[in-house]
Amino acid sequence: DVQLQASGGGLVQAGGSLRLSCAASGFTGGEYAVGWFRQAPGKEREAISCINVNDSTTLYAESVTGRFTISSVNAKATVTVYLQVISLKPEDTAVYYCGAESISPWLGYGLHLRSEVYDYWGQGTQVTVSS
Numbered sequence: 001d002v003q004l005q006a007s008g009g010g011l012v013q014a015g016g017s018l019r020l021s022c023a024a025s026g027f028t029g030g031e032y033a034v035g036w037f038r039q040a041p042g043k044e045r046e047a048i049s050c051i052n053v054n055d056s057t058t059l060y061a062e063s064v065t066g067r068f069t070i071s072s073v074n075a076k077a078t079v080t081v082y083l084q085v086i087s088l089k090p091e092d093t094a095v096y097y098c099g100a101e102s103i104s105p106w107l108g109y110g111l112h113l114r115s116e117v118y119d120y121w122g123q124g125t126q127v128t129v130s131s
Contacts, residue, residue, distance in 0.1 A: 002026040002120040004034075006098045009125030012088050016129075020083040022098030022122060027053070027079065033103045034081040036070060037115050038094035038127075045097070047113035052103065053079045059111040088129045095124040 008020040024034055035050030049060045049070040058070050069084040081098060099118035103109055 002032075002100055004098050004100055004120055004122035006096060006122040006125040009096060009127045011128045011130065014089055014129055014131050016088050017084070017086040018088065018127060020085070020096055020098075020125060020127070022081040022083075024053070024079045024081060024098070024100055025077060027100075031055075031103050031105060032079075032100055033111050033118075034072065034079065034098055034100045035113060035115070035118060036068075036081070036083045036096060036098055037113075038092075038096045039124075040091075040094040043094075045115050046094075047115060048083065048096075050111050050113055051081060052105070052111055053081065057111060059113060061113055085127075088127075090129045090131045093127060093129050095126050097124045098122045 005023045031054040033050045036048040039045040047061045051058045051070045053072045072081045100120040101118045
């Protein structure tokens with residue numbers, strides 16, 4: 001089974017930066033997308049970015065500015081997907097989740113940011129930005 005574990009959150013002052021990590025394992029055959037999403041209290045889950053961990057192509061939500069950068073590193077049995085966030089703002093305070101799903105770009109089913117379709121989820125990591 002695919003398993004995801006998000007980490008790297010914490011309390012940061014506005015203007016600071018964080019690098020979130022999503023350790024993913026259990027990918028077997030085919031291509032997979034891993035995405036980062038966040039959910040602030042009282043708000044709906046918001047998409048940030050996703051990456052094809054096989055070829056490193058990326059997709060960012062239109063609402064995301066240049067402050068977010070997604071990347072991935074493939075090891076023997078795991079993939080780690082990073083989300084670098086700079087110039088943090090109090091409104092970035094949220095629980096950040098990583099999700100994964102199998103994709104088939106050669107069939108027209110490539111990267112997307114529809115969280116309701118992602119099959120696998122990590123437990124989330126809290127990011128709190130103080131002003």
